[in-house]
Amino acid sequence: MDAPRKRDPWWLHAAEGEIAEKAARASGPGGQNVNKTSTAIELRFDVRNSPSLPEDVKARLEGLAGSRLTQDGVLVLFAQEYRSQEMNRQAARERLLDLLRQAAVRPKTRRPTRPTLASKIRRLDGKTRRSGVKGLRGRPSHED
Numbered sequence: 092m093d094a095p096r097k098r099d100p101w102w103l104h105a106a107e108g109e110i111a112e113k114a115a116r117a118s119g120p121g122g123q124n125v126n127k128t129s130t131a132i133e134l135r136f137d138v139r140n141s142p143s144l145p146e147d148v149k150a151r152l153e154g155l156a157g158s159r160l161t162q163d164g165v166l167v168l169f170a171q172e173y174r175s176q177e178m179n180r181q182a183a184r185e186r187l188l189d190l191l192r193q194a195a196v197r198p199k200t201r202r203p204t205r206p207t208l209a210s211k212i213r214r215l216d217g218k219t220r221r222s223g224v225k226g227l228r229g230r231p232s233h234e235d
Contacts, residue, residue, distance in 0.1 A: 109143065110187070111135040112180065117171035131171035134183040139164030144191075152194035166190070 117131035138144070138152050138160065156166050170183035206214075 109136060109141055110184070112183070114176055115169075117179075128176075130174060130176045130179060131169065132176065132179040132183045134168040134170070134180075134187060136166045136168075136187060137164065138166050147197070148191075148194045152190060155190055155194055 111134070113133045113135070114129035115131045115133050116129050138149055138156070141149065144152070152166070153160055153164070159168060160166055166187070168183045168186050170179040170186065172182055173179050
């Protein structure tokens with residue numbers, strides 16, 4: 092993996108030993124070379140059984156992974172953008188790092204707030220004004 096960022100948690104790079112990589116044949120254009128070389132990388136990371144990830148990060152990562160997560164809790168990333176195996180390996184690892192960084196961010200807890208008196212009055216004034224406008228759209232009465 093790349094050099095650690097200053098704000099990365101300690102476990103982010105401890106998870107490097109838990110990555111399994113496998114080379115595979117890439118699909119798409121590439122001529123004869125695509126038929127004889129295995130340049131695509133399939134990266135597997137066992138989220139549920141990872142000893143280095145905290146439980147809350149595991150839960151958020153499972154949510155972020157979506158369809159890339161198997162029923163056994165293994166995250167599967169497939170990189171085939173580049174023509175070289177090493178570039179695809181770096182791309183897959185960077186995608187995993189990005190997912191781990193996103194999962195590391197704790198969502199802010201929502202603190203319920205109450206509307207101020209002034210905002211309640213403004214809302215009611217607006218409703219009264221709108222009601223008056225809509226009332227004038229009706230048919231004229233016999234007194235008019």
